[in-house]
Amino acid sequence: MLSAEKMQSIIGWVLMIGTLSSAVIVAIGGGIYLYENGSKEMSEIVIDSGTSFHFALGLVKLGLLLLVAVQSIRVALLFWFYTAIKDYKFSLISAFILAVLIYSTFWRS
Amino acid sequence: MRKSRARTRARSRLREKLSAFALLAITAIHCYSIQNYRKITLTILTFSLLLVAFSFVAGLLGALTGLGGGIVVIPVLVLLFHVNIHYAMGASLISVIATSSGTASAYMREGYTNLRIGLFLEIAAVIGALIGALLVAYMSKLFLTTLFSFILFFSAYLTLKRREAEEKYESSHPWAKALQLDGSYPAQSGKTNYQVQNVPWAFSLMGIAGILSGLLGIGSGALKVLAMDQALRLPYKVATTTSNFMIGITAAVSAGVYFSNGYIIPSLVFPVLIGVLMGSFTGAKVLSRMNTPVLRLIFSIAICFVGLQMLANVIFGAN
Numbered sequence: 001m002l003s004a005e006k007m008q009s010i011i012g013w014v015l016m017i018g019t020l021s022s023a024v025i026v027a028i029g030g031g032i033y034l035y036e037n038g039s040k041e042m043s044e045i046v047i048d049s050g051t052s053f054h055f056a057l058g059l060v061k062l063g064l065l066l067l068v069a070v071q072s073i074r075v076a077l078l079f080w081f082y083t084a085i086k087d088y089k090f091s092l093i094s095a096f097i098l099a100v101l102i103y104s105t106f107w108r109s
Numbered sequence: 110m111r112k113s114r115a116r117t118r119a120r121s122r123l124r125e126k127l128s129a130f131a132l133l134a135i136t137a138i139h140c141y142s143i144q145n146y147r148k149i150t151l152t153i154l155t156f157s158l159l160l161v162a163f164s165f166v167a168g169l170l171g172a173l174t175g176l177g178g179g180i181v182v183i184p185v186l187v188l189l190f191h192v193n194i195h196y197a198m199g200a201s202l203i204s205v206i207a208t209s210s211g212t213a214s215a216y217m218r219e220g221y222t223n224l225r226i227g228l229f230l231e232i233a234a235v236i237g238a239l240i241g242a243l244l245v246a247y248m249s250k251l252f253l254t255t256l257f258s259f260i261l262f263f264s265a266y267l268t269l270k271r272r273e274a275e276e277k278y279e280s281s282h283p284w285a286k287a288l289q290l291d292g293s294y295p296a297q298s299g300k301t302n303y304q305v306q307n308v309p310w311a312f313s314l315m316g317i318a319g320i321l322s323g324l325l326g327i328g329s330g331a332l333k334v335l336a337m338d339q340a341l342r343l344p345y346k347v348a349t350t351t352s353n354f355m356i357g358i359t360a361a362v363s364a365g366v367y368f369s370n371g372y373i374i375p376s377l378v379f380p381v382l383i384g385v386l387m388g389s390f391t392g393a394k395v396l397s398r399m400n401t402p403v404l405r406l407i408f409s410i411a412i413c414f415v416g417l418q419m420l421a422n423v424i425f426g427a428n
């Protein structure tokens with residue numbers, strides 16, 4: 001059976017891998033962006049607010065979305081863990097939080 | 110002998126950190142004066158590098174206090190670089206998620222985080238945030254901001270006042286027993302068990318934290334740490350690390366809205382993310398070696414700073 005310590009370390013590693021890969025993607029995108037635009041003046045920074053597609057900034061956005069998705073993944077892992085050890089109170093709690101997270105991702109005001 | 114050597118080493122490390130802080134402060138003042146008086150514009154490269162440096166501090170502070178990186182990121186972007194408050198809030202949201210992700214894995218593997226408490230209190234935070242978002246049209250933001258800033262000052266006082274080493278509890282709250290919230294953590298003297306008190310009180314505080322963060326967009330981290338420190342009577346490091354675990358999830362709830370409103374600007378956010386992550390990794394490494402009273406002091410100064418920032422917003426109308 002899964003122990004709580006084992007689970008903590010599994011979620012810890014999943015979080016670490018997710019966060020690092022998001023950071024790498026963002027760093028690559030940011031690096032390309034700086035290489036292309038680094039010497040321009042700062043006042044131009046607001047122009048790229050997401051309306052026009054830009055490869056480097058698209059990469060950054062992808063990394064950011066991955067970072068947000070990792071938050072749902074960790075709650076999903078907790079749901080799986082509590083269901084596996086038959087702690088239904090806590091699997092219900094994590095299911096509720098996961099539902100709110102997913103709902104809010106697709107919810108548009 | 111070895112102990113005193115370790116202490117001198119820790120002291121010199123602290124000195125290094127303090128001088129880094131001073132250096133950053135000087136750069137900040139310098140940039141501010143450049144921006145205001147000489148009108149020399151920064152290049153994107155310089156701007157990004159400066160932002161990485163400031164975000165490093167944000168991540169470090171966020172990792173140690175459980176507050177997330179927003180308390181540094183927002184004022185730096187708005188006051189120093191004159192970025193629109195909405196874009197600054199978007200960057201701050203990402204910095205909170207980054208701090209939480211950067212620290213949570215380390216804190217969980219080291220056994221600080223109490224996942225059950227985090228999850229249980231997260232229900233109240235999430236429901237509160239939804240209520241807050243609904244109430245936003247009916248509440249006076251001015252009054253709330255003023256009230257909340259005074260709550261923060263009072264909390265700083267409460268945080269400094271608590272002497273957890275002298276507290277002893279025979280048993281835990283019945284809810285804590287039913288939900289098995291008690292746990293243990295790696296204290297400096299070895300693995301230590303703790304008993305959880307006043308669960309309903311913490312749950313309501315967490316709901317209020319959620320409502321406030323839904324209404325004002327800030328401050329949920331401060332009340333999370335407080336609810337766990339003052340109501341649940343958790344060891345301080347457990348409170349801050351569990352708050353660190355939770356704030357990423359709470360912030361991710363609002364991320365969808367921020368993305369669709371266009372508040373998250375990639376070119377502004379990437380230096381923040383990288384700096385904050387490096388800072389929070391560093392903070393997570395340092396935490397186990399830090400004394401609780403020092404952490405309490407840092408936290409209190411930080412929330413007083415947030416309180417002052419909010420009061421300044423009310424007085425000067427920065428919102």
